[in-house]
Structure formats: C-alpha cells, structure tokens
Amino acid sequence: MYSSEEKKTYMEAAFAEAEKARRQDEVPIGAVVVGPDGQIIGRGYNRRELDEDGTAHAEILAIKEACQKLDSWRLIDCNLFVTLEPCAMCAGAIINSRIKEVYFAAMDPKAGAAGSVVDLFSVEKFNHHPKVIRGLYKEQGAQLLKDFFREIRRKQKLAKKAQENCQKD
Amino acid sequence: MYSSEEKKTYMEAAFAEAEKARRQDEVPIGAVVVGPDGQIIGRGYNRRELDEDGTAHAEILAIKEACQKLDSWRLIDCNLFVTLEPCAMCAGAIINSRIKEVYFAAMDPKAGAAGSVVDLFSVEKFNHHPKVIRGLYKEQGAQLLKDFFREIRRKQKLAKKAQENCQKD
Numbered sequence: 549m550y551s552s553e554e555k556k557t558y559m560e561a562a563f564a565e566a567e568k569a570r571r572q573d574e575v576p577i578g579a580v581v582v583g584p585d586g587q588i589i590g591r592g593y594n595r596r597e598l599d600e601d602g603t604a605h606a607e608i609l610a611i612k613e614a615c616q617k618l619d620s621w622r623l624i625d626c627n628l629f630v631t632l633e634p635c636a637m638c639a640g641a642i643i644n645s646r647i648k649e650v651y652f653a654a655m656d657p658k659a660g661a662a663g664s665v666v667d668l669f670s671v672e673k674f675n676h677h678p679k680v681i682r683g684l685y686k687e688q689g690a691q692l693l694k695d696f697f698r699e700i701r702r703k704q705k706l707a708k709k710a711q712e713n714c715q716k717d
Numbered sequence: 718m719y720s721s722e723e724k725k726t727y728m729e730a731a732f733a734e735a736e737k738a739r740r741q742d743e744v745p746i747g748a749v750v751v752g753p754d755g756q757i758i759g760r761g762y763n764r765r766e767l768d769e770d771g772t773a774h775a776e777i778l779a780i781k782e783a784c785q786k787l788d789s790w791r792l793i794d795c796n797l798f799v800t801l802e803p804c805a806m807c808a809g810a811i812i813n814s815r816i817k818e819v820y821f822a823a824m825d826p827k828a829g830a831a832g833s834v835v836d837l838f839s840v841e842k843f844n845h846h847p848k849v850i851r852g853l854y855k856e857q858g859a860q861l862l863k864d865f866f867r868e869i870r871r872k873q874k875l876a877k878k879a880q881e882n883c884q885k886d
Binding site: 596597599600601602603604605608611612615616618619620621622623635636637638639640641643644645646658659661665666668671673674675 | 769773774780781785787788805810814815827830835840
C-alpha cells in the first residue's frame with residue numbers, strides 16, 4: 549500500500565500522460581505502471597486516433613512497456629494508475645498481466661468495466677483479481693475529459709460558422 | 718453472411734495461425750480478420766511467451782494488423798475468426814474496433830468472455846454489439862489445445878525422469 553504522497557506522485561504521472569494525449573487532440577487518458585521497487589516502468593496515453601489502432605489505449609501501452617522493461621508478461625507486484633476507469637479490453641489486459649492493484653480517477657459510465665457497466669475484476673471464475681482503488685482524483689479526471697469535449701464542441705461550432713460564412717460570400 | 722466454403726477457408730486460416738504458435742511451443746490459438754471485400758487483412762497467433770507480453774493474444778495482433786492495413790481504428794464491415802473463445806481483453810478489443818461478426822471454434826470455460834464466464838458481446842450498455850457465431854470447428858479447436866497440453870505434460874514427465882536418473886548416478 550502506498551502513502552498519500554506516493555499515490556499523488558503516481559496519479560500525477562498518469563495525468564501527465566493524459567496531457568500528452570490532449571495536446572495531440574486525443575481523448576485525454578493516461579496510465580502508468582509502477583514496478584515492485586516503486587519505479588514507474590510503463591507509461592501510456594490514448595493514441596487511438598494518432599495510431600489508427602483500436603487497441604492503443606493508455607493502459608495497454610503502459611502494460612506493454614512494463615512487460616518489456618521486466619522482460620516478463622507477468623507483472624507480479626506491479627500496480628497501475630489510470631485517469632479513467634478501464635474499459636473491458638483494458639480490464640482484461642490488467643487481469644491477463646496479473647497487475648496487483650488498480651488505481652483509477654474518473655468513473656466511465658458508458659464503457660467502464662471496473663464497476664460502472666460491468667465489473668470484470670470481481671468475476672470469481674477469472675484466475676486473477678486485482679485490488680481496485682476507485683475515485684483517487686476523480687474530479688480532476690472527470691474535469692479533464694469535460695474540458696476536452698467542451699473544446700471539441702467549441703471548435704466544431706467555429707468550423708460550422710466559418711463554413712456558413714463561406715457559403716454566404 | 719459467408720457460405721460454408723468461405724467460413725471453412727477463414728477458420729482454416731485461423732487454425733494455420735494457431736499452428737505457428739504450436740510450433741513455437743506457445744498455447745496454439747490463432748485468429749484472422751476478414752475485410753469488407755473478403756480478403757484476410759489481419760493475422761495473429763498467441764505470442765505471450767515469445768514476446769513476454771500479456772497483451773500479445775492472437776485477436777489483438779490480428780486486429781492491430783487489420784487497423785494498419787485499413788489505416789483506421791474502425792474495422793467497419795470486418796469480421797474475425799478465432800480458434801478459441803475470446804478472453805475479456807480480446808472481446809473488449811473486438812468491441813472497441815467495431816468488428817461486425819465474431820466466429821470462434823472451441824469454448825473457453827476458464828476465461829471465455831463470449832458466453833462461458835461472462836458475455837461481453839451482449840452487454841446492452843456497450844456501444845457496439847458484434848454478432849457471435851459459436852462452435853464452428855469446435856472439436857478441432859478443443860483437440861488442438863488438448864493435444865498441446867498433453868504434449869507439455871509428457872515433456873515435463875520426461876524432464877522429471879531425466880532429473881531423477883541424474884540424481885541417482
């Protein structure tokens with residue numbers, strides 16, 4: 549179990565990843581994997597549009613990097629911090645790679661697979677059950693997404709206006 | 718909807734992928750993605766141990782290749798054939814990438830996320846619901862895994878025997 553200070557440090561690192569996505573007009577979601585010795589061994593941010601790859605979610609990329617770093621598909625005693633509740637794919641990847649603890653910020657009422665829509669971490673029959681810590685910096689996680697989508701709508705509105713003005717000319 | 722002949726061709730291509738895994742001592746699971754024009758645009762086989770990557774499942778690799786081929790994360794009108802029921806991670810990836818139809822052979826009673834343990838494809842709240850065709854060549858799919866694990870046990874037994882003989886000398 550981490551101290552409040554450690555949790556803050558790791559979640560801030562996940563938010564720093566999300567910020568990289570935001571700066572490239574990707575839905576801002578970031579994740580980090582913390583290794584057994586407390587070092588961050590995997591980082592990832594949503595790159596779905598950038599890579600044109602439906603599997604390029606923050607958690608998947610962070611897990612892949614951590615596996616590479618440890619040269620093992622089993623991320624024993626590793627923990628994951630992510631700014632949004634994992635989707636089914638990412639929750640499955642967390643189970644498959646034996647992540648010990650999952651800390652996430654905002655809930656995802658549309659696709660969340662850690663309690664919102666389904667709860668894959670509590671399915672008894674699966675062979676691994678990560679401990680889940682919900683709601684760490686949840687307001688910050690939700691606000692980040694809210695601001696992003698507001699900005700998208702603002703840009704769309706401006707583009708529409710510009711198009712209308714063009715047609716008038 | 719495919720003809721029986723087409724389904725046979727695509728599932729055989731998935732089994733050919735599984736065979737690549739088996740030859741490299743990986744649990745033999747294979748998958749292909751069929752594009753809108755009927756061409757196979759993504760192939761993958763389980764490479765978890767080879768790549769030391771918990772996300773390197775057959776379906777994920779086939780989906781990634783198909784996304785690259787179409788230069789799109791949306792695999793609209795694409796279908797997936799796989800020799801084993803997808804796990805939660807792969808079922809999530811199938812949903813995320815908007816695969817239209819999923820054909821699979823053997824059921825996976827331990828980790829299957831298309832009916833065996835959970836059924837992610839029928840979760841109403843998710844924003845995409847692939848059509849699922851179960852049990853195509855299911856005996857072949859199950860036999861492949863059965864033979865593989867029997868062979869693993871045989872090798873382990875031989876290794877144990879050799880070790881015991883060594884200690885006797």
